[in-house]
Amino acid sequence: MLSRYRGRTLCPECNGYRLRKEALYVKVAGKHIGEVGEMQVKDVRTWLDNLSLSEYDQQVGKRILLEINQRIDTLLDVGLGYLTLNRLANSLSGGESQRIQLTRSLGSNLTNSLYILDEPSIGLHSRDTARLIRVLKNLRELGNTVVVVEHDEGMMREADYIIDMGPLASHLGGEVVAEGDYDEIISNPSSLTGKYLSGQLKIPVPKNLRKWNRSITVEGARQHNLKNIDVEFPLDVLCVVSGVSGSGKTTLVKQILYPALKKLKGEFVDKVGLVKTISGDVDYISQVELVDQNPIGKSSRSNPVTYIKAYDDIRDLFSKQPLAKMRGFQPKHFSFNVDGGRCDACKGEGEQVVEMQFLADVHLVCEVCGGKRFKEEVLEVKFNDKSIHDVLEMSVDESLEFFKKEKSIFNAIKPLSDVGLGYVKLGQSSDTLSGGEAQRVKLASFLGKGKGHGHILFIFDEPTTGLHFHDINKLLASFNALIEQGHSILVIEHNLDVLRSADWIIDLGPEAGDGGGNLVYAGKPDKIKNSKESITGKFL
Numbered sequence: 001m002l003s004r005y006r007g008r009t010l011c012p013e014c015n016g017y018r019l020r021k022e023a024l025y026v027k028v029a030g031k032h033i034g035e036v037g038e039m040q041v042k043d044v045r046t047w048l049d050n051l052s053l054s055e056y057d058q059q060v061g062k063r064i065l066l067e068i069n070q071r072i073d074t075l076l077d078v079g080l081g082y083l084t085l086n087r088l089a090n091s092l093s094g095g096e097s098q099r100i101q102l103t104r105s106l107g108s109n110l111t112n113s114l115y116i117l118d119e120p121s122i123g124l125h126s127r128d129t130a131r132l133i134r135v136l137k138n139l140r141e142l143g144n145t146v147v148v149v150e151h152d153e154g155m156m157r158e159a160d161y162i163i164d165m166g167p168l169a170s171h172l173g174g175e176v177v178a179e180g181d182y183d184e185i186i187s188n189p190s191s192l193t194g195k196y197l198s199g200q201l202k203i204p205v206p207k208n209l210r211k212w213n214r215s216i217t218v219e220g221a222r223q224h225n226l227k228n229i230d231v232e233f234p235l236d237v238l239c240v241v242s243g244v245s246g247s248g249k250t251t252l253v254k255q256i257l258y259p260a261l262k263k264l265k266g267e268f269v270d271k272v273g274l275v276k277t278i279s280g281d282v283d284y285i286s287q288v289e290l291v292d293q294n295p296i297g298k299s300s301r302s303n304p305v306t307y308i309k310a311y312d313d314i315r316d317l318f319s320k321q322p323l324a325k326m327r328g329f330q331p332k333h334f335s336f337n338v339d340g341g342r343c344d345a346c347k348g349e350g351e352q353v354v355e356m357q358f359l360a361d362v363h364l365v366c367e368v369c370g371g372k373r374f375k376e377e378v379l380e381v382k383f384n385d386k387s388i389h390d391v392l393e394m395s396v397d398e399s400l401e402f403f404k405k406e407k408s409i410f411n412a413i414k415p416l417s418d419v420g421l422g423y424v425k426l427g428q429s430s431d432t433l434s435g436g437e438a439q440r441v442k443l444a445s446f447l448g449k450g451k452g453h454g455h456i457l458f459i460f461d462e463p464t465t466g467l468h469f470h471d472i473n474k475l476l477a478s479f480n481a482l483i484e485q486g487h488s489i490l491v492i493e494h495n496l497d498v499l500r501s502a503d504w505i506i507d508l509g510p511e512a513g514d515g516g517g518n519l520v521y522a523g524k525p526d527k528i529k530n531s532k533e534s535i536t537g538k539f540l
Contacts, residue, residue, distance in 0.1 A: 017033075017035075017037070031047070037084070037086035038085075039085065040083065040084050040513065041072060041080060041082070041083055041084075044085065045073075045081075048072065070107050074107045077106075077138075078099040078102060078103060078128075078132060079099070079127075079244075079245070079512065080096065080246075081513075082511070082513020093245060093249075093250050095122060095123025095124045095246075096245060096246060098120060098123060099120075099132070099245075106138075110142075113144045114144070115144055116149075117149070118149045119149055119150055119465070121150060121151075121154075122462070122466075124494060125243070125244040125494050125539075126154065126496065127244055127535050128244060128245050133155060140160075151467060151469070159181075161179070161180065161181060162181065162184075164176070164177045164185055164191045164193045165177065166191070167192060169422065170422075170424070171423065172423065177192070177193075178190065178194060192470055193469070201469070201470075203469060203472060203473050203476065204501075205501060206501055209504075210237045210483070212234040212237045212504070214236060215232050215233055215281065216232070216257075216279075216280040216282060217231070217232045217233070217280045218230065218231045218232075218257055218260075218278055219277045221273070221274070222274045222275070223251050223255055223256055224273075225513055225514055225517035226252060226256075227517045229252075229517070229518060230519070231252065231519055232522065233506070235284065235457065235488040236486075237488065237504055238483060238489050239489065239504045239506065240502040240504070241490065241491070241506045242499055243507055243516065243535075243536060244509055244512050244516070246516060247509040247516035247517065248516050250461070250492065253492055255272075255273040257278070257459075258459055259271065259272040260275060260278045261285070261457070264278065265285075285455050285488070286456060287454065288456070289446065289457070290459045290461070291439055291446075291458055291463070292461050293439045294438065295431060296430045296438045297430035297431070298431065299431075300431065301337055301349075301429075302429070302430040303392075303426065303428055303429055304426060304428060304441050304444075305426040305427060308416065308444055309412065309448070310409055313406075315331040315332075316331050318331075318334045318381055319333065319334060321382070324381045329381065334378065334388050336348030336350075336374065341375055341378040342373060342375070343373055344368075345367070346368070346373070348373045348374075350365070350366055350371045351363045352365075372389040374388060394425065395422065395425055395426075396413060396417050396422045399413055400414065411448070415444035415445070416441070418444070418447060418474065419440040419441075419447070419478045420475065421437060421444065434466055436463075436464075436466035437466075439463055440475070443478055446482065447482065450485060457487070458482060458490070459491075462492055462493060464493065464495040476497075476498065496540060499536065500540065503524075504523065505522070505523065505525050506519070507521040509535060510534065520536075521533075521534045521537065
């Protein structure tokens with residue numbers, strides 16, 4: 001509440017350099033450390049190249065300069081030359097922070113080491129992925145082993161050896177389906193990845209693009225690196241915002257469009273980025289939903305089946321079983337959130353926490369219920385020979401088979417399978433879901449609501465993170481289902497398959513940082529290749 005009455009101004013004492021004046025008296029080549037911090041990495045490179053130091057200073061700084069030069073070079077190699085050194089970490093996009101972490105380990109020039117990277121191409125444009133592959137190859141040349149968990153096609157083409165896991169997800173996976181170089185994967189008949197790589201299976205490009213006549217226009221966007229641009233976002237279609245990493249996509253969509261629309265809808269927002277006006281069919285939209293990769297629930301009690309509101313129907317079903325009626329059980333007895341049916345010893349957690357004085361807490365499986373969360377007499381109530389605990393242990397696909405006659409439960413759980421989460425357990429704790437999985441559980445909860453919620457504008461931030469070609473196919477089908485229900489979808493994305501499937505592309509750039517922030521192209525996907533400036537167009 002207080003933040004409304006507080007403003008921020010630059011500190012008059014240090015001029016925003018954060019150091020006291022004694023520290024700023026020390027200068028190298030006429031610049032103090034605060035001024036160097038305000039330079040972009042590529043300018044620091046030039047400044048270092050032109051340093052003329054006395055012989056004594058060179059001896060003093062020899063080792064230090066070696067380290068600085070190496071790290072600056074690595075930052076340039078992974079395409080981050082546009083960042084200023086004093087840039088706040090929380091203002092970086094996902095792809096940028098990931099590449100900075102890479103720089104930290106790459107700059108140290110280790111040899112005979114094993115590097116394990118988990119999807120380093122997240123948040124990277126195809127052009128930046130190519131740079132990243134060069135950096136990884138340099139690591140290999142130094143005599144290191146590089147293991148990458150990855151879905152990116154370009155990365156697979158360049159790999160020396162590929163191990164393909166599968167065939168499907170969760171309990172239907174867990175086997176090595178194929179291994180070898182790129183050609184061996186393609187020619188292996190049982191590899192799903194190989195089929196997509198060889199073009200045997202494809203993510204279909206829509207034959208007819210949707211027409212639109214309603215839109216929202218952002219005028220005079222100039223937050224961060226945006227160069228006072230006007231952008232029109234069409235509604236009732238799948239609209240994709242593309243551009244190289246650092247071109248201003250997140251700024252435009254998440255810091256300007258999203259908070260501004262929420263504010264117009266009368267909701268409280270922290271602050272809206274710098275923009276002149278937002279006009280167009282704002283009243284046509286009933287609400288704006290940002291579906292990001294933040295976890296869906298912090299507590300160990302939150303899980304997919306409670307999040308999509310299917311658990312209420314399951315509890316009702318169990319309370320209607322003959323044994324439950326005889327024992328006087330109500331739906332609340334089948335909940336692990338309230339007293340009644342849950343195990344009293346662990347309060348429905350399934351585990352007991354032993355707090356240690358100086359060590360991390362120890363989690364032990366509850367001795368009374370054996371981790372099943374419920375009292376024995378509640379677990380004796382069965383539906384089709386399964387107790388409530390057995391149901392929570394089922395995967396989504398198994399439960400669809402199990403509940404196929406119970407239409408209301410079936411329809412509530414079905415969206416989870418549609419977005420490609422058929423392998424997740426119904427009772428799996430939300431804090432064990434990855435970012436991409438959490439995002440898709442949210443997507444499923446909206447799909448399940450169906451019509452009758454007005455026109456919602458959904459904003460997705462890189463929804464293909466951590467997805468295989470096969471899952472991207474399902475994701476696009478879910479997007480189309482939402483548009484059929486009368487909603488609009490706006491996606492920030494680098495994935496070329498999603499770009500090809502869009503009805504409308506808004507391409508920012510052409511470069512990153514101060515070389516970006518312009519509207520390079522807006523229109524249908526097939527015409528972007530005619531745009532000379534667009535880097536995205538070249539890859540499409």
